[in-house]
Structures are given as C-alpha cells and as structure tokens.
Amino acid sequence: MGAQDISWWDLSLGYILVLIPIIVFSYFKTGLVKPTLIATARMTVQLYLIGLYLEYIFTLNNIWINIGWVILMVLIASFTAIKRSYLNRKIFLFPIFLSMLIVIFAVDFYFLGVVVKLDFLFDAKYFIPITGMLIGNSMSNNIVAFNTYFDSLDKNQTQYKFALANGATKLEALKSFIKEALVKSLSPTIATTSVVGLISLPGMMTGQILGGQSPAVAIKYQIMIMITILVTSMMTVILSILISNRFIFDKMEMPLKNLYSGK
Incomplete structure (x- = not known):
C-alpha cells in the first residue's frame, strides 16, 4: 500500500x-x-x-535522456554554487562543473552498481532521485567551502606569500586554507550524520516507508545515502578547490584579482 x-x-x-x-x-x-x-x-x-x-x-527510461538530465542538474548546481559564492563565472564554471560531474558519476557507479547491484545502472527511478540528493547536498557544502576558502585566501595573502617565501610548495602554502574550508563546509554534514535517527527521520527513509517499503529496507538505503552524501560532499569540495587552483593563480603563483564577480 x-x-x-x-x-x-x-x-x-x-x-x-x-x-x-x-x-x-x-x-x-x-x-x-x-x-x-x-x-x-x-x-x-x-x-x-x-x-x-x-x-x-x-x-x-532511456539511458541518454537519464544521463542528460543528470548533467543538466549538475550544470544548474554549478551555476547556483558560483552565484551564491559571488565568484567569477568565467573562471570557476568549468572546474566546479567538472569536479561535480566526476564525483557524482563515480559515487553513483559505486553505489548503484556495486552496493545496490542494479541490472540497469541508469534506471531512472534510482539514478535520478539519488543523484539529485547527492547534488543538492554537495552544492550546499560547496557554497560554504568556496566562501570560506576564497575569502580567506583573498584576505590572508600575506600568510600564503610568507609560506612560499619559506620554501613551501603551493599546495603546502594553501593547506591551512583548504583545511578551514573542509572543516566549515563538512562539519554540519558530519553532525547530521551522527544524530540521524535520533532527532530526525530522514526524507528518503520516510518516503520509502510511506511508499510501502519495509523499515528494514528503508534503513539500509538511508545508511548508504548518508554515507554517499558525506563522501560526495567531501570529494566535490576538495576536487573543486584543487582544480580551481589551476585557474586562479598567475605565473608568479599569486591569486588573480578578479576571483569574485563584479570585482
């Protein structure tokens, strides 16, 4: 029922x-x-x-329509993340879109292919709703991460330059900025994961139960959803930052001046 x-x-x-x-x-x-x-x-x-x-x-339930729909969702999420972070679209659209696309498909393949073991990996009733949940959560985490990372880098360039001057590689000099972005963006997701089922009943689990699925099956899916949301969010944040770093520095390894829209 x-x-x-x-x-x-x-x-x-x-x-x-x-x-x-x-x-x-x-x-x-x-x-x-x-x-x-x-x-x-x-x-x-x-x-x-x-x-x-x-x-x-x-x-x-056509494979190309399903994939095309997911790509469109990723593109819209990328535009939204850039807009909400006030970043320069010309610089950040490609790295953010590419990062989200790679991570989303990689996690989907593992979840739906290895864990759920679907015969048709791109089955619309699994592929699209689950991907939508992953994209939505990843987008929210990316907005927090981008605001934290690029704003901190913009305001603390002296710290970055000092690290470079003392022999640090660019990645080593940026490590503290990336750490701060990861902590601020993923702490809410980790906190939610730790208390799920105690103070909240997640949407997917509730929907499956209302749809007639047994609580035991709904719980298994919800566990995997929480894990994939955490993994996807972390991977999109770190990959977006690392790929973006290839576009936001000049030949002297200094941050560009036009990282933000309108600046």
Missing part, C-alpha cells in the same frame, strides 16, 4: 501554513515576505513541472 494521496483542495489548505512565517516576517519588518512568497511560488511551479517531466522520464 502506497502513501495516502493528498487532494488538490487539501494541498491548498496546506498553503495556509505559509501565513505563519509571513505574519512573523511582516511584524518584525524583516524584508523576507516577498522572498518567501516568491520562493514558495517557484517551488510549487518547479516541482509540478518536474513531476510531469519525471513521469515521462521514468516511463521512457
């Missing part, structure tokens, strides 16, 4: 809940009323359109 359906009328009643933050935001004059309404409207339209499109993708 699947999850209890929600009628369109009942769904409209659910939107009444949005009035609560709207009233609070309005009372405290936060300026968040309009962004909240826009975000809710965009979310509704986007999910409705995606729902229609996924119905088509799942029915067709």
Whole structure:
C-alpha cells in the first residue's frame, strides 16, 4: 500500500501554513515576505513541472535522456554554487562543473552498481532521485567551502606569500586554507550524520516507508545515502578547490584579482 494521496483542495489548505512565517516576517519588518512568497511560488511551479517531466522520464527510461538530465542538474548546481559564492563565472564554471560531474558519476557507479547491484545502472527511478540528493547536498557544502576558502585566501595573502617565501610548495602554502574550508563546509554534514535517527527521520527513509517499503529496507538505503552524501560532499569540495587552483593563480603563483564577480 502506497502513501495516502493528498487532494488538490487539501494541498491548498496546506498553503495556509505559509501565513505563519509571513505574519512573523511582516511584524518584525524583516524584508523576507516577498522572498518567501516568491520562493514558495517557484517551488510549487518547479516541482509540478518536474513531476510531469519525471513521469515521462521514468516511463521512457532511456539511458541518454537519464544521463542528460543528470548533467543538466549538475550544470544548474554549478551555476547556483558560483552565484551564491559571488565568484567569477568565467573562471570557476568549468572546474566546479567538472569536479561535480566526476564525483557524482563515480559515487553513483559505486553505489548503484556495486552496493545496490542494479541490472540497469541508469534506471531512472534510482539514478535520478539519488543523484539529485547527492547534488543538492554537495552544492550546499560547496557554497560554504568556496566562501570560506576564497575569502580567506583573498584576505590572508600575506600568510600564503610568507609560506612560499619559506620554501613551501603551493599546495603546502594553501593547506591551512583548504583545511578551514573542509572543516566549515563538512562539519554540519558530519553532525547530521551522527544524530540521524535520533532527532530526525530522514526524507528518503520516510518516503520509502510511506511508499510501502519495509523499515528494514528503508534503513539500509538511508545508511548508504548518508554515507554517499558525506563522501560526495567531501570529494566535490576538495576536487573543486584543487582544480580551481589551476585557474586562479598567475605565473608568479599569486591569486588573480578578479576571483569574485563584479570585482
């Protein structure tokens, strides 16, 4: 038995809940009323359109369409990460997109091919939703990592130059900056992993249980999802930084001046 359906009328009643933050935001004059309404409207339209499109993708289940859809998701995530980090798109789009693409497909191949052992590795009902979860979490971690790493490098160039002057390689001179980016971006993910099941019931596990799957099977999938999210997030952060480093330094190994958009 699947999850209890929600009628369109009942769904409209659910939107009444949005009035609560709207009233609070309005009372405290936060300026968040309009962004909240826009975000809710965009979310509704986007999910409705995606729902229609996924119905088509799942029915067709074509390998090239499935791969193309994932590549599009990675591209959008790359644009979003760059935009939210205020980085120069011309410099960072290729390294970030390439990093996310490599990591996502590598982890997907291992998870779906080695662990789940799918006969069809690119089966849409597995490949697309799981990849979407990995991309979403990786994007959030990348935004924090980029903000931390590039802002720290921009403000502490003296520390970087001092390390180089004392015989350090470029990677050694950048080690403390990369460390800070990893700690700040991945600490929330590690904290979430450590308490999952105690203070929260994850979305995928809840969805599988509501869909009629046994809790035992749902737990196994959720364990793997948490592991792959942690691994994917870490790998995309470190690989994005390492590949970006090949584009952001001049011939004298000094950071370029135009790392940020508008600068």
